[in-house]
Amino acid sequence: MSSGRLKSMLASAVIAGVTEARARIFGHILNPTGQKSLHKILRKKLFGDKVAEWYPYDIKKDDKLVMARKEEERLSKLEMLKRRGKGPPKKGQGRRAVKRNK
Amino acid sequence: MPENRNISDNMRRMLAEKYELRRNLYKALCRDPELPSDMREQHRNKLSKLPRSSTFTRARNQCIFTDRPRAVYEFFRFSPIVFRELASWGAWTGVKKACW
Numbered sequence: 001m002s003s004g005r006l007k008s009m010l011a012s013a014v015i016a017g018v019t020e021a022r023a024r025i026f027g028h029i030l031n032p033t034g035q036k037s038l039h040k041i042l043r044k045k046l047f048g049d050k051v052a053e054w055y056p057y058d059i060k061k062d063d064k065l066v067m068a069r070k071e072e073e074r075l076s077k078l079e080m081l082k083r084r085g086k087g088p089p090k091k092g093q094g095r096r097a098v099k100r101n102k
Numbered sequence: 103m104p105e106n107r108n109i110s111d112n113m114r115r116m117l118a119e120k121y122e123l124r125r126n127l128y129k130a131l132c133r134d135p136e137l138p139s140d141m142r143e144q145h146r147n148k149l150s151k152l153p154r155s156s157t158f159t160r161a162r163n164q165c166i167f168t169d170r171p172r173a174v175y176e177f178f179r180f181s182p183i184v185f186r187e188l189a190s191w192g193a194w195t196g197v198k199k200a201c202w
Contacts, residue, residue: 035135038133055111
């Protein structure tokens with residue numbers, strides 16, 4: 001029985017030695033007690049630029065004629081709505097703003 | 103491509119990219135068990151002062167053609183509705199209707 005315990009102690013010592021050696025060779029950071037450490041957060045790769053490049057560049061922006069036409073269309077649409085009385089309300093007069101200011 | 107939802111989502115993505123490094127640093131420092139607790143609180147404060155739109159969780163993967171926030175595949179960056187439309191025009195080379 002005691003030989004079993006001795007064996008398990010030896011085995012755990014050997015494993016600990018091996019992990020330490022491995023960490024020393026490859027430059028890993030050890031945390032044998034398992035406490036919270038910064039390493040886990042800091043080792044994550046940065047992926048901010050991939051996130052920022054989701055929307056591709058719109059080629060229509062290079063063509064000035066197309067952009068001018070689009071802008072004209074938008075303004076004419078706005079004018080039509082205003083003629084009918086359906087344009088956007090003044091600042092402070094929208095539904096939410098009125099509720100808030102009451 | 104419709105503009106309004108696109109613009110706000112884009113802004114969130116830009117902010118997230120800009121503040122990412124700082125955010126990671128503050129977060130890591132506040133969880134360090136070895137630092138004294140007032141320093142940890144200081145870093146926690148700084149983390150909370152960062153703009154809310156600078157988290158990655160706030161950016162939503164929207165369809166680049168229609169700004170649809172749902173059913174957007176990351177591989178294509180657009181929704182299956184757009185895929186189907188453009189595939190019937192023949193915009194995707196080599197894509198045919200499946201039949202076997």
